[in-house]
Amino acid sequence: MIRTLPNSKAYTTGFKVFIVLYFVFLFAPLVVTMVLAFNNSMFPALPWQGFTWDWFFGKGPDKIGIFHDAINLRSIYTSFRVAAGVTILSTVVGTMAAFLFEQEEFRFKKLLYFLMLAPMVIPGVILGISILMFSTAVGLFFENTFGWNMDMFSPGIGLVIFGQFSFITTIVTLLISARLKKFDRTLEEAAYNLGANRLEVIWFITLNYLRPAIIGAAIVAFLMSFENFNTTLFLVGSNATLPINLYLQVRDGSTPVINAIAFLLIVTTSCIAVVNLYSGSRNKT
Amino acid sequence: MEIALSIKNVSKNFGNFTAVSNVTFDVEDGKFFSILGPSGSGKTTLLRMIAGFYKPSNGVIEIRGMDMAGVEPNKRPVNLVFQNLALFPMMNVYENIAFGLKRRGERGKEVKKKVESMLERVGLPGFGNRKVNQLSGGQKQRVAIARCLVLEPTALLLDEPLGSLDFKLREHMKVELKKLQAKVGTTFVYITHDQSEAMVMSDHVAVMHSGYFEQLDTPQNLYNKPVSAFVAQFVGDNNKFIVRLRKDEHGRFFAVTDEGHEFKLDRPYDLESSNLFEMYVRPEAIIINPKESTGGINLLDVEVKSILFDGGNSRILVIPSGSGREIIVSLPQNRKYDNLQEKDKLKIGWYPSAAVCFKGAGGKVYDEI
Amino acid sequence: MTKSEKIKVRWGFIIFFTPVFLWLFLLIVLPQIELLRMSFLGTDFHGKSGFTLENYGSFFTEPIYWLTFARTALYSILVTFIVLIIALPVAFYITKLAKIKYQGFLMVLILIPFWVNELIRIYGWIILLRESGVINYFLLKLHILKHPLEMMYHDATMILGLVYTSMLFMIVPIIGVMESLDDALIEAANDLGAGKVAVWRKIIIPYCMPGIMSGSIIVFMLVLGSFLTPKLLGGKNAMWFTEQIYNSIIIYFNWNQGAAFGFLLLFLSSLIIFIVLKLTKQELSKVIK
Numbered sequence: 001m002i003r004t005l006p007n008s009k010a011y012t013t014g015f016k017v018f019i020v021l022y023f024v025f026l027f028a029p030l031v032v033t034m035v036l037a038f039n040n041s042m043f044p045a046l047p048w049q050g051f052t053w054d055w056f057f058g059k060g061p062d063k064i065g066i067f068h069d070a071i072n073l074r075s076i077y078t079s080f081r082v083a084a085g086v087t088i089l090s091t092v093v094g095t096m097a098a099f100l101f102e103q104e105e106f107r108f109k110k111l112l113y114f115l116m117l118a119p120m121v122i123p124g125v126i127l128g129i130s131i132l133m134f135s136t137a138v139g140l141f142f143e144n145t146f147g148w149n150m151d152m153f154s155p156g157i158g159l160v161i162f163g164q165f166s167f168i169t170t171i172v173t174l175l176i177s178a179r180l181k182k183f184d185r186t187l188e189e190a191a192y193n194l195g196a197n198r199l200e201v202i203w204f205i206t207l208n209y210l211r212p213a214i215i216g217a218a219i220v221a222f223l224m225s226f227e228n229f230n231t232t233l234f235l236v237g238s239n240a241t242l243p244i245n246l247y248l249q250v251r252d253g254s255t256p257v258i259n260a261i262a263f264l265l266i267v268t269t270s271c272i273a274v275v276n277l278y279s280g281s282r283n284k285t
Numbered sequence: 286m287e288i289a290l291s292i293k294n295v296s297k298n299f300g301n302f303t304a305v306s307n308v309t310f311d312v313e314d315g316k317f318f319s320i321l322g323p324s325g326s327g328k329t330t331l332l333r334m335i336a337g338f339y340k341p342s343n344g345v346i347e348i349r350g351m352d353m354a355g356v357e358p359n360k361r362p363v364n365l366v367f368q369n370l371a372l373f374p375m376m377n378v379y380e381n382i383a384f385g386l387k388r389r390g391e392r393g394k395e396v397k398k399k400v401e402s403m404l405e406r407v408g409l410p411g412f413g414n415r416k417v418n419q420l421s422g423g424q425k426q427r428v429a430i431a432r433c434l435v436l437e438p439t440a441l442l443l444d445e446p447l448g449s450l451d452f453k454l455r456e457h458m459k460v461e462l463k464k465l466q467a468k469v470g471t472t473f474v475y476i477t478h479d480q481s482e483a484m485v486m487s488d489h490v491a492v493m494h495s496g497y498f499e500q501l502d503t504p505q506n507l508y509n510k511p512v513s514a515f516v517a518q519f520v521g522d523n524n525k526f527i528v529r530l531r532k533d534e535h536g537r538f539f540a541v542t543d544e545g546h547e548f549k550l551d552r553p554y555d556l557e558s559s560n561l562f563e564m565y566v567r568p569e570a571i572i573i574n575p576k577e578s579t580g581g582i583n584l585l586d587v588e589v590k591s592i593l594f595d596g597g598n599s600r601i602l603v604i605p606s607g608s609g610r611e612i613i614v615s616l617p618q619n620r621k622y623d624n625l626q627e628k629d630k631l632k633i634g635w636y637p638s639a640a641v642c643f644k645g646a647g648g649k650v651y652d653e654i
Numbered sequence: 655m656t657k658s659e660k661i662k663v664r665w666g667f668i669i670f671f672t673p674v675f676l677w678l679f680l681l682i683v684l685p686q687i688e689l690l691r692m693s694f695l696g697t698d699f700h701g702k703s704g705f706t707l708e709n710y711g712s713f714f715t716e717p718i719y720w721l722t723f724a725r726t727a728l729y730s731i732l733v734t735f736i737v738l739i740i741a742l743p744v745a746f747y748i749t750k751l752a753k754i755k756y757q758g759f760l761m762v763l764i765l766i767p768f769w770v771n772e773l774i775r776i777y778g779w780i781i782l783l784r785e786s787g788v789i790n791y792f793l794l795k796l797h798i799l800k801h802p803l804e805m806m807y808h809d810a811t812m813i814l815g816l817v818y819t820s821m822l823f824m825i826v827p828i829i830g831v832m833e834s835l836d837d838a839l840i841e842a843a844n845d846l847g848a849g850k851v852a853v854w855r856k857i858i859i860p861y862c863m864p865g866i867m868s869g870s871i872i873v874f875m876l877v878l879g880s881f882l883t884p885k886l887l888g889g890k891n892a893m894w895f896t897e898q899i900y901n902s903i904i905i906y907f908n909w910n911q912g913a914a915f916g917f918l919l920l921f922l923s924s925l926i927i928f929i930v931l932k933l934t935k936q937e938l939s940k941v942i943k
Binding site: 001002003004005012015018019022023025026027028029030032033036043044045046047092093096097099100104106112115116118119120121122123124125126127129130131132133134137162163165166169198223226227229230233234242243246247250251258259261262265266269270272273274278 | 666667669670671673674675677678681682683684685686688689692740743744747750751753754762763764765766767769770771772773774775776777778779780781782786787788791792818821837840841844850853872875878879880881882885886896899900903904909912913916919920923924927
């Protein structure tokens with residue numbers, strides 16, 4: 001049954017086979033995608049035509065590698081800008097929200113907390129369209145009343161940042177709150193007792209303690225923003241983010257340059273994930 | 286002697302609950318003052334009011350003659366050693382001790398000098414770079430105290446700092462703490478539920494119970510002259526007898542148990558409202574097989590029920606003939622009774638001066654202590 | 655409390671409260687109200703816009719709309735169930751059977767694929783499954799098949815994709831509670847004569863119920879609101895409800911209709927979560943953690 005109980009051979013082998021199959025299921029699409037990035041073919045498919053770096057460094061004319069593919073590079077750059085904006089905004093506001101819900105007492109706290117959780121329950125598509133409609137309405141209002149034509153209310157990078165921020169901040173808040181909950185508040189009292197004021201207490205003691213959680217939450221925010229599709233879809237303007245751009249290429253069929261992008265994404269995110277997981281588990285003590 | 290800390294008629298209510306009720310006391314400079322009480326007696330509340338974390342509902346707290354009303358905890362000249370020590374885990378020992386100094390705006394060499402001399406004084410020279418979680422329980426204790434003492438507070442408040450240590454270390458730290466206090470000369474206000482900690486270390490002990498001070502005295506007097514049934518039970522071990530007092534025609538007082546045993550008493554009691562009393566006799570005041578000739582001693586025939594061997598602390602449990610109640614008797618350390626067996630018949634006795642009676646609280650027992 | 659103190663305390667509160675309130679009010683509350691408002695607006699024959707129930711009405715009168723809606727809901731429940739059936743033994747193996755030294759490694763291995771862009775993961779499945787895909791290539795090479803098999807654009811493929819993309823959100827919460835399940839409980843049950851099935855039914859599943867519930871709710875939510883997987887893997891003429899919304903807004907530019915659909919989807923998901931929470935007597939705030 002479990003480690004400490006005697007188990008029949010069939011039971012353990014059966015379980016092992018199941019787990020191996022599960023991991024095959026988990027990794028097959030990723031491995032195949034990565035391998036085909038190096039196939040010297042015009043299509044992301046077998047048969048294997050030999051090894052090539054062309055889908056990374058090819059200059060054309062028929063094989064344009066990712067490092068010379070202007071449209072894809074541009075979308076990556078856009079995604080970086082969006083993710084950077086979302087990360088900064090959501091980490092700052094999420095930290096404040098964690099303090100607000102863990103350390104402050106006020107009327108309607110429960111209601112506000114419930115609202116804070118709402119983005120977890122609202123499908124991303126609906127967040128996207130509701131923000132699109134609201135910002136359009138606000139834009140129209142400004143145009144009709146003051147005659148201002150404000151770009152920030154029409155689809156574009158700004159709106160994408162706010163759309164992603166609206167639900168990623170909830171996740172950041174939950175991650176930071178989880179650590180803040182374990183915080184021993186006598187440490188704050190001790191610092192207070194030793195002569196620190198409220199600001200110094202937060203800066204030297206609480207934020208210091210929260211640092212691993214804040215860094216971890218920032219990484220999660222960055223990755224979530226980088227891969228968001230559903231909310232972004234409705235808010236994106238002429239500057240497509242990487243997932244939107246990839247979606248169009250996947251839908252319409254493309255060269256293995258997508259595999260090259262996938263290879264880079266998988267390797268980078270895996271590295272970040274591993275580092276984050278290991279540093280996270282080390283900091284738990 | 287200057288008064289370091291003066292508490293005048295201080296009370297604290299939480300809603301309808303009164304945690305501290307009209308407490309008054311002074312602590313002289315350089316003294317080791319303990320507040321002893323069971324959990325829930327209000328001693329932590331009292332300490333937190335002195336530190337400034339709670340505001341008293343009534344009364345005045347003065348430190349060196351200055352009224353502390355409205356003074357924030359970070360501005361008070363007292364420091365608190367927390368029950369769980371509350372050392373900052375993200376800082377090393379040096380940074381922990383320097384924290385308060387830096388908050389005062391002290392910088393540079395002066396801080397370093399102070400921290401290092403403080404580490405020396407608490408017996409941890411060269412420990413500055415250690416992480417907090419690399420320290421043993423006793424070392425953490427000393428860092429927590431050093432962190433406060435380096436600020437040269439008027440009084441150091443300690444909230445059961447030995448509670449989390451194991452028995453041996455606690456015994457050791459008791460002595461250490463007493464020595465440290467004597468060396469630095471700072472006023473210590475120490476709260477604990479452990480009577481032995483309070484007795485060993487303190488110049489004065491206040492026994493606290495449900496928000497009140499039952500008795501404030503030297504450890505010797507608390508032990509030998511308790512003023513209430515609670516103190517008699519809480520401080521040290523005691524045998525309790527429910528008795529009725531009787532005064533004979535010569536004005537002598539006697540205590541009579543339900544079983545009809547009669548014991549002489551050496552002082553007068555007020556029998557007007559009721560004659561139902563509790564009589565207390567310490568285990569070590571009871572003599573085994575006293576010489577019959579000794580005049581005035583109270584005698585009782587008993588049977589040994591069990592022997593509680595505990596080295597130098599060994600005791601026996603005895604039952605008076607024809608009764609179910611147990612009496613604890615300390616064994617003398619001369620090994621005279623090494624051969625004692627269960628069911629042995631003995632005679633025990635005590636001098637009238639060893640017994641003290643209090644008006645019965647309706648047989649109320651403080652067993653939960 | 656003195657007066658100056660009260661003001662100090664309020665300042666700290668205001669600094670924390672203001673950005674949080676702005677976030678929730680401007681980006682959550684007002685847009686949802688606007689969505690609701692839009693869903694009740696329509697244009698009449700004269701081009702004047704006004705209040706109407708038309709947008710909701712067409713949902714019930716046009717079978718394609720409510721059929722899509724029902725299909726989406728039923729498939730979401732099915733996917734949630736499949737994910738649960740796979741996640742339980744995987745979580746059990748990692749927490750209770752795998753050698754302790756491999757445990758951390760297996761956890762990382764399970765997490766990694768889910769940090770990768772959803773689109774890339776779907777793309778991987780497309781490369782594997784399509785007519786010219788890797789699986790067909792090998793099946794032909796091995797002479798198992800004579801002609802390539804189109805494995806894409808079936809409901810089964812879509813379900814496979816949805817299971818794959820939402821797996822993690824079931825496994826992680828279940829591992830969370832299973833880790834805290836004391837081995838001694840299983841040993842005790844075993845010692846008292848319980849077989850494997852009884853141990854699962856009486857010990858493991860009841861104990862893991864909080865994790866199962868939160869995992870199920872999150873998976874259900876994600877599947878219900880997913881867009882990419884049904885769009886790219888699913889059949890061309892059987893739509894997911896999110897696609898319906900997308901089409902109304904982006905293709906037909908009928909925002910009022912789209913708003914009504916959006917609101918219906920929100921209503922459906924809230925309703926199902928509410929029912930599940932009530933049935934299992936759990937609280938949303940606890941489940942989300």
